[in-house]
Amino acid sequence: MIELTKIVKRYQEHEVLRGVSLTVDDGEVCVLLGPSGGGKSTLLRTINGLETFDSGKIRVGDVTLPATPGPERDKSLAIIRQRVGMVFQQFNLFPHRTVLQNVTEAPIHVLKQPRDVAVATARRLLERVGMLEKQDARPGSLSGGQQQRVAIARTLAMSPEAILFDEPTSALDPRTTAEVISVMTDLAAAGQRMIVVTHAMSFARTVAHQVHILHAGTIAESGPPLQIFEAPQTDITRSFLSEAAIA
Amino acid sequence: MTRAGASSSAFVSARIIARPPKQRLSRCVRQTLALACAAIQLAVVLLSTTAAADQTLDAIRQRGTLIWGADQEGGGPFVYPQSDDPTRLTGFEVELAELIAAHIGVKAQFAQGQWDKLPDVMDRGDIDIVLNGYEWTPNRAQRYGTSIPYYIYELQLLGRVGDESLTSWEDLRNPLDGRPRKVSVLGGTAAQDYIEKEGEGKIELALFDGATDAMEATELGLSSIDANLQDLPVWTFYSEGFTRLRPIGSPVGRGYYVALTRKADTDLLKAVNEAILKALQDGSLHQILSRYRMWNETQMARGLETNASGGFVGSFISGADVGEKRVDGQESSFEQTSGWRVIWQRGGLLIDAAGMTVLLSVTAMPLAVLIGLAIALSRLYGPGWLRFPAACYVELVRGTPLVLQLYLIYFLLPKLLDTMLPGSGLTINAFTAAVMGLAINYSAYEAEIYRGGIQSIPKGQMEAAVSLGMSKALALRRVIVPQATRLVLPPMTNDFIALFKDTAVCSVITVVELSKMYYIQARSAGAIVELGLLTALLYMAMSYPLSLVTNRLEKNLSQERRS
Ligand SMILES: Nc1ncnc2c1ncn2[C@@H]1O[C@H](COP(=O)(O)OP(=O)(O)OP(=O)(O)O)[C@@H](O)[C@H]1O
């Protein structure tokens, strides 16, 4: 279980998160929606410690993440980052390594898996995301969609309890977007817990268990997709959905 | 006399520093440097312990060698590579050293050092005596043990053959067409002092690093130089090589060449004095000097010598000695060699010295890169308390000249070690000091290159790595540094080429590498052009492959980025 309680995050005077509380249960697919600048990325990045926060509480399973830098936080982060993976909008594959090496890198050097075990797992995961043929290619020679699928395999190789997706398809064209969405849908079907920031409404509509509308640093509305899309309770949700429909 | 050059810039040996008209920048830098060196010297003196006082002579006997320091670059007739076998040394000081060593009962062992640094090298303990045309001055006598003179030198004014506007010292003091006359001298020598004192401000100076350079520039009339004031023995030795120069007036400015010992080594000094005195009395000094055409009437003017009991021994030419002294063997004077012959004869020595240049470079550069990486990482990712010192290191090292750093490491560090860890016996040899100096100097530049490279790796790479559970250190090692290294390789290869050439500076701490060997050989053979071309060729042969590598790396990188 991932539990955020009253998270506040400021950039100098600017309060980006204003007391956000959120719970993601095991096996749950949670989608964060909201207008640009609403704080979605920031929220996601506080969970695995890429951003600090100013007050509130983050709990991942039995580990609590302190807000401010220090040895306590480092210790918690070391555990949390092995439990919670992240997939980025810009993929962030390691360009100096092959596809296969990208996937085996962390299992070998963080989890200390034997190389042959890590390679076998990596091949299976690349197969799963449809990228096994490209195992010896360099990321630079792949399309965006292919890179993102490798990035997903790389994250899966750590067997994370949850995966954070920050707009995984925003840098992609519609065809490759479909490839990645299909991989994510398969993952969800297999019971992978994830928190997804996306503009892909169809994914939110069909795959999410819970949808949260994040607006100006607060959660405007939460609920199952049926409620959010068919019977929105707040004006903020309504206006966001209508703008998203035009876009 | 022989004042060798701290010649870091390669092949232009005639480097003229005219004054007073405009103080040139290089002069300014030099003075600052000299000041800094003086400060260090002072520190060295203050740190000097007076231990090991009289044990030196015993140590020499035990060792079986008397290590004497001189600079071959000064050339004939002092110490210079033999013209028919440049791997061997000759010169009247070589013979004198052998004579002194024999008196002590040991063998003479030569140690090369830059002329103006020889006393420092002796202070460091690397050599026992300095025997290289050092003039007696009250200052020197206070600071070092100074032997009785082994030669009375004079200065000879040289003008151009056929230059009727300059036929006497008087002409020199009179401006020609409203312009003061200009005289070339070796910087920092008695000749310079003499012109400054006797010229009454009416004579302009052009300072040189090498005796033959000064004569050559005068012969060619470069920079409107009218005359050269030269040590007489140098002139007699080289006169055949400079047929368009002629002596003007009789020799002036008499002074004494003395051997130097450390102040505390009084037993050694006594032994040196005995040896010289004996050579004076039995005529062997006369013989040595004659062989190098250095014998003259002036040498007879001596009468200051005392015997062991302190009594006056009279003129050292005893009755039997007066008159034509028979010289056994050949007289030695300057023999110019040129063309393919000199390349054939001395090329091997230059190639050997190029080996030293390569060795220095390939040892220092990897060290520089490693230190640079450590500094760059400390600045970017280190704990707060480390970032500031790391930044200071870069600024300090980049802000001071390499020659000063070398000097510090070679001369001051051993003293510091000795003071901090007395009796540890830790010493730093010249090669180690040179590698350390080069590595430290270049590490500052490599640190900045690495810092730039690391900073240009997208932030997402570090985020992706830590998101996968890597520690920062692991992420740096596996993800950031490998990528940054590919980026910095081309500029670092460039620096490697620069370092190749900077190794030339190491001659200030007695390391003989390619350019020092060039100066030594070119001056003694008078083949500035031939050996210069060969030296340039050798440098090119070493750096051109690296240029190719740089180009290749750059091309690969830009291709990689495009895809
Ligand atoms: N490093 C930063 N320094 C200052 N302000 C920042 C920083 N990062 C984000 N912000 C601000 O915080 C707010 C929330 O940004 P965030 O990226 O979380 O929004 P978002 O909901 O992910 O938007 P988008 O849909 O455009 O990705 C924005 O106003 C942004 O300008």
Ligand SMILES: [Mg+2]
């Ligand atoms: Mg965002």
